Amino acid sequence: MAVQTTASSAAASTVTAVTASSASPSVDLGPAAALSCRECGHRVPLGPVFACEECFGPLEVAYDFSGYDAEELRRRIEAGPANIWRYAPLLPVPADVAGKPNLNPGWTQxxxxxxxxxxxxxxxxxxxxxxxxxxxxSFKDRVVAQALEAARAFGFTTLSCSSTGNLAGAVGAAAARAGLRSCVFIPHDLEQGKVVMAAVYGGDLVGIEGTYDDVNRFCSELIGDPAGEGWGFVNVNLRPYYAExxxxxxxxxxxxxxxxxxxxxxxxxxxxxxxxxxxxxxxxxxxxxxxxxxxxxxxxxxxxxxxxxxxxxxxxxxxxxxxxxxxxxxxxxxxxxxxxxxxxxxxxxxxxxxxxxxxxxxxxxxxxxxxxxxxxxxxxxxxxxxxxxxxxxxxxxxxxxxxxxxxxxxxxxxxxxxAGTGPTAVIRPTLDSFREAGLA
Amino acid sequence: MAVQTTASSAAASTVTAVTASSASPSVDLGPAAALSCRECGHRVPLGPVFACEECFGPLEVAYDFSGYDAEELRRRIEAGPANIWRYAPLLPVPADVAGKPNLNPGWTQxxxxxxxxxxxxxxxxxxxxxxxxxxxxSFKDRVVAQALEAARAFGFTTLSCSSTGNLAGAVGAAAARAGLRSCVFIPHDLEQGKVVMAAVYGGDLVGIEGTYDDVNRFCSELIGDPAGEGWGFVNVNLRPYYAExxxxxxxxxxxxxxxxxxxxxxxxxxxxxxxxxxxxxxxxxxxxxxxxxxxxxxxxxxxxxxxxxxxxxxxxxxxxxxxxxxxxxxxxxxxxxxxxxxxxxxxxxxxxxxxxxxxxxxxxxxxxxxxxxxxxxxxxxxxxxxxxxxxxxxxxxxxxxxxxxxxxxxxxxxxxxxAGTGPTAVIRPTLDSFREAGLA
Structure with missing residues (x-):
């Protein structure tokens, strides 16, 4: 089932034609039941789409939480792992998610x-x-972990995003752990430190000659092109899952x-x-x-x-x-x-x-x-x-x-x-110098 | 009880005369019973000393684990917090340590x-x-957390160390959380990035004109001087606890x-x-x-x-x-x-x-x-x-x-x-340029 949508990209706020990959009706994302439009309520099956085909409104995950007993659910959560997967019954992920290779973020202090x-x-x-x-x-590990499960469910083999910082590292690391290819797009003139953090996980890192807006526009184009087939852009075509x-x-x-x-x-x-x-x-x-x-x-x-x-x-x-x-x-x-x-x-x-x-x-x-x-x-x-x-x-x-x-x-x-932060004092390595500095 | 020792500093391997602050016999560091020499077995009461008064060997913490039942202890640990304090019954810390302000490190993946x-x-x-x-x-949070409890037990009001990196941040952060003063000594010519990390927690940061060895020698001198009264050097006079x-x-x-x-x-x-x-x-x-x-x-x-x-x-x-x-x-x-x-x-x-x-x-x-x-x-x-x-x-x-x-x-x-890590490719923001780069 190929759903043709014209979509308002939540990331880039650009409007572009998007051909969604086909989503099997047997997709197992746990309690996630459908995608529903935040504006008009129109529902579509779970798939790599992000904008309503009726009104171009943003799609979000709708759940079936029926049958949950509060006390039983609380006990189940408390007995779960010390990461986000303790909440798997409330997330768009399969029940066995904790056993799959991923970064296991969350349960931070x-x-x-x-x-x-x-x-x-x-x-x-x-x-x-x-x-x-x-x-x-960064908190990006939480959202990328959801996008990763959606990517697996939809059969994507490349995890991608546009980024100028935290997201690039989160995507690169998550894809490495999961054994997926990653391809991250950045403006070509990013600071060297950020480039290192994005590149160290060994995925493809592509510098785009242009601004961050150019990078986003290019990613939206790529999603609609055969060259982007099999690619999950965590914050574009996987955005409804990612955001959860x-x-x-x-x-x-x-x-x-x-x-x-x-x-x-x-x-x-x-x-x-x-x-x-x-x-x-x-x-x-x-x-x-x-x-x-x-x-x-x-x-x-x-x-x-x-x-x-x-x-x-x-x-x-x-x-x-x-x-x-x-x-x-x-x-x-x-x-x-x-x-x-x-x-x-x-x-x-x-x-x-x-x-x-x-x-x-x-x-x-x-x-x-x-x-x-x-x-x-x-x-x-x-x-x-x-x-x-x-x-x-x-x-x-x-x-x-x-x-x-x-x-x-x-x-x-x-x-x-x-960067202006520096030493309180610089002294010679003697007790006299230390006393003179008034630090005792 | 002031214990006069001539000590081989485990950190600096320099020999220096040390006057230990007095340690109360009522010090509560949980199961820690005494310090014992790793060379000759000589035991001394818990206190801020680190070298054997008999043979100059390194002191380490000796415990009283009698009365522990394996099954009960395992259940107690498993019911504990998701940090190192789940092991409080096996560490030189008071039983109520998890309720004190500290960084709660550990239980890493x-x-x-x-x-x-x-x-x-x-x-x-x-x-x-x-x-x-x-x-x-870094793992330094684990060791500094022990030194912090020892510092509290011995009534120290300043947490200190010599460092060129990870330890400086761990000490600065732990002291900030605990409400203690910190004073960290570094070589004056450290890279700016490391200086920022050491200084950001707002404690005193002292650059020493000299090498890291000069810094260590100065710290050993300071411990023996009235100017260092009330100072706990995590990796010197608190080292036996720290190391645990x-x-x-x-x-x-x-x-x-x-x-x-x-x-x-x-x-x-x-x-x-x-x-x-x-x-x-x-x-x-x-x-x-x-x-x-x-x-x-x-x-x-x-x-x-x-x-x-x-x-x-x-x-x-x-x-x-x-x-x-x-x-x-x-x-x-x-x-x-x-x-x-x-x-x-x-x-x-x-x-x-x-x-x-x-x-x-x-x-x-x-x-x-x-x-x-x-x-x-x-x-x-x-x-x-x-x-x-x-x-x-x-x-x-x-x-x-x-x-x-x-x-x-x-x-x-x-x-x-x-630092040499960079993009796989730099392209123009067009699909043609993307295809030419061979990334599809």
């Missing part, structure tokens, strides 16, 4: 951040969900809080997909009876230099006006976020907000988190911590409530942001 | 490396214990294998401490009845450019002749390894061996591991994988037996080693 709480004046309990503990040190990986952040946070919803959660916004899926995950836990049904607020965090969703939120708009990114938070620098309108809905529905911070505030927040909790975050972590501080100062975030802040990446990947 | 096994011809099961998953991405952290690698490997000893294990050698403590941990598990008592072989891995233990092993010597290190494996570059003779004993007693590989072989092995398993190791991981390959080729390591290879650090910290 939820750090009780008492020192940071003191500095920020949070009295209701402050936690940092630290996703730098994933195998390639972010639900595991919600599951883990609640389980690590003792099967309890946080009152407030601060999430970074790039495309906005992560925030919408965290909301989806929380609502699923409520519907399944795994957590008590009570209100929670979701806050979105952006860098001022790429703050289209924050700007729309503050202006009271429903539509997000694209921006040209100019910020050190490169992993959040998507000027035209596909899920922006959904993020606005969620922030407003839950009583949250969307806020942004300057590059200087991002750097300050990276240092604050490192100094108080020993967590070295990438710039995206500086954004969430900085926005949390700003929201408290502005009286928007309630410091008497339980609050979870996401760190989605690792400071080792964005060393430049804190 | 034991990766079934089937792709690598195929390349190396291993048929008996090959595993990589991947310690890049620790909070600061490496036992957790042995515990985790066996538990993750289903409470089974590996037949063969390949461990990197810097000071040699890690290898000796892994052996200690395995012997403890046998003595406690947690694993079956059967033979295992321990293999040591060095870089050719710093191979004093390998050279001694091959020459049949009991004594290790110091070398001047010259290798890209900086985290293993200890030319005069304090535990070298113990490593030789263990390799010979268990039927293992010590081998070394060239820098080129280290780089090849980093790429091999990344390409086959999606694990990006630091140079020390290249050393163990490279040595494993060499030992198989030489018929020393038996490929039909279960084998565990350690990766103790993260490739992001030694990017220079694979």
């Amino acid at each position: 939820l750090v009780k951040a008492d020192n940071l709480a003191r500095e920020l004046g949070v009295t209701g309990g402050l936690y940092v969900k630290d996703d730098s503990g994933n195998p390639t040190h 990986g972010s639900k595991t952040l919600a599951y883990e946070i609640c389980e690590q809080l003792g099967w309890r919803l946080p009152d407030q959660i601060v999430v970074p916004i790039a495309s906005g997909s992560q925030l919408t899926k965290i909301d989806k995950g929380l609502r699923e836990l409520i519907a399944l009876g795994l957590v008590e049904d009570r209100p929670y607020k979701i806050f979105g965090a952006q860098a001022e230099g790429c703050s289209p969703v924050s700007a729309a939120f503050k202006a009271g708009h429903d539509v997000v006006r694209p921006q040209k990114p100019d910020t050190i938070a490169k992993s959040l620098a998507i000027g035209n976020p596909a899920d922006g309108p959904y993020v606005l809905d969620i922030a407003r529905r839950t009583g949250g907000a969307v806020e942004d911070v300057t590059d200087a505030q991002i750097v300050d927040a990276i240092r604050l988190l490192a100094r108080t909790e020993g967590i070295f975050a990438e710039t995206a972590g500086g954004v969430t911590v900085g926005v949390t501080r700003k929201l408290i100062e502005n009286g928007v975030l309630d410091p008497t409530l339980t609050t979870v802040v996401l760190n989605t990446g690792d400071g080792l990947k964005t060393l430049d942001a804190v | 034991l990766v079934k490396a089937d792709n690598l096994a195929r390349e190396l011809g291993v048929t008996g099961g090959l595993y990589v214990k991947d310690d890049s998953g620790n909070p600061t991405h 952290g490496s036992k957790t690698l042995a515990y985790e490997i066996c538990e993750q294998l289903g409470w089974r000893l590996p037949d063969q294990i390949v461990v990197p050698i810097a000071s040699g401490s890690q290898l000796t403590k892994i052996d200690k941990g395995l012997r403890e598990l046998i003595a406690l009845g947690l694993v079956e008592d059967r033979p295992y072989k321990i293999f040591g891995a060095q870089a050719e450019g710093c191979s004093p233990v390998s050279a001694a092993f091959k020459a049949g010597h009991d004594v290790v002749r110091p070398q001047k290190p010259d290798t890209i494996a900086k985290s293993l570059a200890i030319g005069n390894p304090a535990d070298g003779p113990y490593v030789l004993d263990i390799a010979r007693r268990t039927g293992g061996a010590v081998e070394d590989v060239t820098d080129a072989q280290i780089v090849d092995a980093i790429r091999l591991l990344a390409r086959t398993e999606g694990i990006f190791a630091e140079t020390a991981g290249g050393v163990t994988v490279g040595v494993t390959r060499k030992l198989i080729e030489n018929g020393v390591l038996d490929p039909t037996l279960t084998t565990v290879v350690l990766n103790t650090g993260d490739g992001l910290k030694t990017l220079d080693a694979v």
